Amino acid sequence: MAAIPKTIREAGSAGEEAKDELTRLAEGHLVQPWPVSGSIGAEARGRLEAGEGIYVTDAAGRRLIDGPAGMWCVNAGHRRKELADVMAAQAMELSYNSPWYTTNAPSAILSKRLADHAPQGVDHVFYTTGGSSAVETALRFMQFANNVKGRGEKKLIVSRQGGYHGSTYLSASLNGRPRDHDWMDSASDQVIKLACPNPFRRPDGVGAAEFCDYLVAEFRNVIETAGAERIGAFIAEPVMASGGVIVPPDGYLFRMRELCREHDILFIADEVVTAFGRLGHVFASQDVFGLDPDMITFAKGVTSGYFPLGGVMIAGRLLEELRRSNHSEAMFAHGLTYSSHPIGCAVALKNLDILEGGLLEHARAVSSHFQSRLKALEDLPLVGEVRGMGLMACIECVADRVSNNPLTLDLEVGKRIDGHCQELGLLVRPLINMCVMSPPLTITQAQIDDMADILRRGIELTMDDLAREGLWRG
Template sequence: MTAHSPKPADHQTSARPKLDAARVDRQRPLVQPWPQAGSIGTTLLGPIGSGDGIYVTDEAGRKLMDGPAGMWCVNVGHRRAELADAMRDQAMALSYSSPWYTTSAPSLQLAERLAAHAPGDLDHVFFTTGGSSAVETALRFMQFSNNVRGRPEKKIIVSRQGAYHGSTYLSASLNGRPRDLNWMDSLSDKVVMLSCPNPFQRPSGMDEAQFADFLVDEFRQVIERVGAENIGAHVAEPIMASGGVIVPPAGYVKRMFELCRANDILYIADEVVTAFGRLGHVFASKDVFGIEPDMITFAKGVTSGYFPLGGVMISARLLEELRRSNHPEAMFAHGLTYSSHPIGCAVALKNLDILEDGLLEHARAISPYFQKSLKTLEELPLVGEVRGMGLMACVDCVADKVNRNPLALDVEVGKRIDAHCQERGLLVRPLINMCVISPPLIITEPEIDRMTEILSASIRQTMDDLTRDGLWNG
């Protein structure tokens, strides 16, 4: 057990409900995210029973390193007594109050602290329930603002291939990952997709500086073709997380931001993953990439996954423009029952305490070791590239290192690696031919070494599997 997480009392352990395997086999009552039509309502993902520090334990009692930190979110680690206490104390004081006609002290305090951390004039926050609703809120605010200001045509949203911004209607319309929208409706007539800023897959004969020029020129041409008067916002993750931890070319983020600012296009930085320590700072936009966006969306690490909470940091300038408009009666008719939830905000305040009390510094200090250790996996023939920044990384597997071709014959290679990793004590997040790693920020150098050892052995075993099955010849 870790020092921060005392062992639960015996009565607490014995009271934890166990899955009734026979009943689950018959009914499969839980429908989990992203099911396929042919198996919907019949599948059950691996049950997890408990967590502690950087580890989780499955129902069979197997202890596993939580390589993805849940879903990029368990930044301070599992079983933090401080966060559990914050939830209980707030629930006993005030479990809920409606954000329509009341305000809770935790929401006010959290708003003040986030505004102090946010770059530029991002002095205001609208709280949501997670990342999708945060992006949805930012987009609806853009639409509302342009309506109020007499620019109803300024609604086009610019996104990128490989992007992931959420599962609600507007946010999902921006997704550019393979297969995300194949069978789902979207607001396609209001979205323009730019190229993915992945240097590993850049055109042949182009260096990274030229690739950056190409990407920025592409955006400039879109603005000229579509018209700046019709483009409301560019939404971008500083690092494209679920797209494969895409770290863009040097200078790209700032140049894209400057194009937006020059053409009166809102720049919305989607920091749902990169905020709250993943890159070593509360917000990464200015500290890492040198920009002060018009809005920043966040979620995940704001509570380290202990309670559903998200939000949008909004520029004071945008609110001032609304107050100066000719439509003081215009209402931003958007809200969520659980917006500004007092328990979520109380947890986020305590989570910030932990981050500010040395964990951000630890994340910045250990990140180079994390990246260097995982980079050694590039020695394996199956691994095309290991890329990342801070405490997020991706192992990208390819069939042909010279031509950088993904494994066309085995799109499930990531799942194969994950299965072998689990046998050895590590969870990773498989994404087709890639494996994503984003551990809790409390990880240590020996734990990073062990993680790398497991990944190396599991990739080698996967190479043997692919060779045996005739899917790869090395």
């Protein structure tokens, strides 16, 4: 048996026998996210060895376009020396401080720079370790604030079918993808779910404007039925990410925000994916959708995935209301060991430098080419719709165009396409019958062309497979 590599460098220079040992170690000891019980703790997923720019290299030595940018997060691209250098320098200067009784310079400076990009008045930040903990923090803040105000019953949370907000207990309870709840417990008594604002799946004969009216009316009816005095928050991704890059109807988000304002319901914009350049701006709420949320959650692109960091932007008026309350002794008993981590905040500051230094402008410049090249895939018989915004898109495949409902066959379509694309040089994020694309923002027009060409060929090969197996006629 090969010796077990003790370091990453040692593993990278090891022979094939040692690399096989890495697979054995993963199968024997590593529990990966979102496993099925039949293979939990006994699987080794495809291993990546290196990354540079928009590319990653797998264990077989294949150079692949990183179509999902890791998990929507490697916005500045792989192997950015300036980010790595800042990480190392901060670790040597101050590697950690407890946020319970001290602070650090990077977190204070970053808070001001984030406030400068957020909608006016959304000018405070609570740092977390990622998106799930950011959403959890926003929800706990809502509960705390209502307790302090003597409104202990105003705690219900309204989310949407198709949405995704995290994997911690309360954040996961908001998720609107049915399979997320098949085997997992949730705080279902605290959550009300509205319809998914997906124009592609709206009822036949219903126009986009009429569909928007229906969605807004549904929320209004929920407020009247449940009682505004019981609803504490409405949370929404400006563009639903893991739900299939759902772009809502025009005016939908603004009208939902107005309903929240009318009934004193906090509007939480979940920008874990859409912030930090994915839609061409640091925050998309105001700059893209004209929204002024009460809170904005973020993570992922804040450090381009180089260090775990997230946070909640909070409107200053909400904090001022608490300071003016009759309960000055009330404690927001919520915190994380790694809140305001100095290394994470230092990396985020350098990442902001990169974004502000031209990457945001580049992302906006290439986004129309990205969207048009992928939109052209709709001429393929298997593709039902290509939708997206900025540098995020979804190719939804539909095998049954008569009923417009995914078949059992569709459950494997995304995986088949991903398999073919990997052979051709592209990583795809398959979501059942959908392929999600969200490449690093550094991608060029020529690289977009390469990505679109490979994806087209991967879908064509999948159609050939399905036809040959007698599963689909096109």
